[in-house]
Amino acid sequence: MVYPKSLEKLINFYKKLPGIGEKNAERLALATLNFKDEEIDSFSEALQEVKSKIRKCKICGHLAEDELCDICKDENRDHNLICVIEDYKSVFSFEKVGNYKGVYHVLNGLISPADNIGPDNINLASLIKRVENLKKPELILALKSTIEGETTTLYIKKIFENKKVLISRLSYGIPMGAEIDYLDIITLDKALEDRKKISE
Amino acid sequence: MVYPKSLEKLINFYKKLPGIGEKNAERLALATLNFKDEEIDSFSEALQEVKSKIRKCKICGHLAEDELCDICKDENRDHNLICVIEDYKSVFSFEKVGNYKGVYHVLNGLISPADNIGPDNINLASLIKRVENLKKPELILALKSTIEGETTTLYIKKIFENKKVLISRLSYGIPMGAEIDYLDIITLDKALEDRKKISE
Numbered sequence: 330m331v332y333p334k335s336l337e338k339l340i341n342f343y344k345k346l347p348g349i350g351e352k353n354a355e356r357l358a359l360a361t362l363n364f365k366d367e368e369i370d371s372f373s374e375a376l377q378e379v380k381s382k383i384r385k386c387k388i389c390g391h392l393a394e395d396e397l398c399d400i401c402k403d404e405n406r407d408h409n410l411i412c413v414i415e416d417y418k419s420v421f422s423f424e425k426v427g428n429y430k431g432v433y434h435v436l437n438g439l440i441s442p443a444d445n446i447g448p449d450n451i452n453l454a455s456l457i458k459r460v461e462n463l464k465k466p467e468l469i470l471a472l473k474s475t476i477e478g479e480t481t482t483l484y485i486k487k488i489f490e491n492k493k494v495l496i497s498r499l500s501y502g503i504p505m506g507a508e509i510d511y512l513d514i515i516t517l518d519k520a521l522e523d524r525k526k527i528s529e
Numbered sequence: 530m531v532y533p534k535s536l537e538k539l540i541n542f543y544k545k546l547p548g549i550g551e552k553n554a555e556r557l558a559l560a561t562l563n564f565k566d567e568e569i570d571s572f573s574e575a576l577q578e579v580k581s582k583i584r585k586c587k588i589c590g591h592l593a594e595d596e597l598c599d600i601c602k603d604e605n606r607d608h609n610l611i612c613v614i615e616d617y618k619s620v621f622s623f624e625k626v627g628n629y630k631g632v633y634h635v636l637n638g639l640i641s642p643a644d645n646i647g648p649d650n651i652n653l654a655s656l657i658k659r660v661e662n663l664k665k666p667e668l669i670l671a672l673k674s675t676i677e678g679e680t681t682t683l684y685i686k687k688i689f690e691n692k693k694v695l696i697s698r699l700s701y702g703i704p705m706g707a708e709i710d711y712l713d714i715i716t717l718d719k720a721l722e723d724r725k726k727i728s729e
Contacts, residue, residue: 331624333594335578342572347560348553357546359618361579362592364545369580372542373573378535379561380569392562394533418559424531 336362388459390435390452392417400424400432407431412469413456413485415439415478419471431469434459439477440484448484456485460494467495474501474519536562588659590635590652592617600624600632607631612669613656613685615639615678619671631669634659639677640684648684656685660694667695674701674719 332340336358343354364372385391386398389411393399400406400420410431414420415438423429438451460466470485472478482498489496501519503512512520532540536558543554564572585591586598589611593599600606600620610631614620615638623629638651660666670685672678682698689696701719703712712720 331621333583333592333599335575335582335594336592338571339575339579342568342575345564345568346557348556353548355621356548358579360547361576362583364580366580368542368545369576371538373576375535375539375542376561376569376573376576379539379558380564380566382535383533383562392533392536394535399533421531421555 332358385435388455389433390417390437390455391420391433405430409463409465410467410469411456411459412471414471415473423471431467436472436481439472439475440481441477442480451481453485453488457488460489460492465495466493468497470496470498472498532558585635588655589633590617590637590655591620591633605630609663609665610667610669611656611659612671614671615673623671631667636672636681639672639675640681641677642680651681653685653688657688660689660692666693668697670696670698672698 332355339358339361340351340354343349343357344351346354349357361369382394383392384394386393386401387396388401389398391398391400393401395402401408407430411434412423412429412431413434413436414423415436417435420433420435423433434452434456436451436453436456438446440446440448440451460468468485468489470482472482486496501516501523503509503516503520509517532555539558539561540554543549543557544551546554549557561569582594583592584594586593586601587596588601589598591598591600593601595602601608607630611634612623612629612631613634613636614623615636617635620633620635623633634652634656636651636653636656638646640646640648640651660668668685668689670682672682686696701716701723703709703716703720709717
């Protein structure tokens, strides 16, 4: 009982957040004490709003505040080009890069027989339907390079075989700025395999 | 506009917390999305409660949920022994150590002529009154070893001169486990000055 009860309660909530340990949660809770009343009000309002307003886009499964997400609503984007990703966090990563002008499809998981997650358990059926309605569909599979990611990539590749869908995956290789001699051997092996010709 | 508006708002609040940068705030906000409805409700309730319930103890200035803090209310503690500290965070630190059985006095600042903070601007008057009402008062000055801390320590020492108040300050020295050759020279100088006789 070091802390007053209400402070203890707030500390326990901060501790539920990822990467926030005991010590850090205490620091955050004590800092919260110095917030102005209006700030506290808006903070708890923001918490409530995020829960009540955010839902899934009907087309791509990304986070949205309406039926469709801002990206699916955007007429300036190429709706024939679909980047297939594991979860909505990847959307934010790609959007920050800012170079991608297509749309997304959020699988909300990866095929993982070990965890009893099959093709029916992820958001795949709607991708097939989506692609069927496009004139010149192109898919970019942007899944991680784990067994689950590669299994899912192969599965999607197979679904669209002989269906005139252009499919690519992200390149594997050396992260920018990384020291070659610190790289794990699998990455290095992939970088060798995916090597790019630069002579004319 | 990478994030939906309500999510952006929550990210901005997390960013106001100490040590939480852009990237981290995003991670916390996305994690918040996975909280259950009840959790979100209790979280925002906890935020409100901390603001409405927490006030200052009438005796010592520490955080309290009633007129007096739990420590000042505790009859098992030695109310003649007062540990004088800069802010309530120190109370939590001492309480975690768990060996201290006296009470506290929170100054809520330190004397700092450079910042125009004089003895009247910190919680000193109530300390003087408090000590006057005790039969065998003892003060432990636990202020940091900066110019402001030492100025305040000296000032308090002077106030209670010739008033039969036993006064001590925390020892300066080498932090436990620290390498001697990595210590700053001021700490080393203090450790030399405050050296403790161990021969009989």
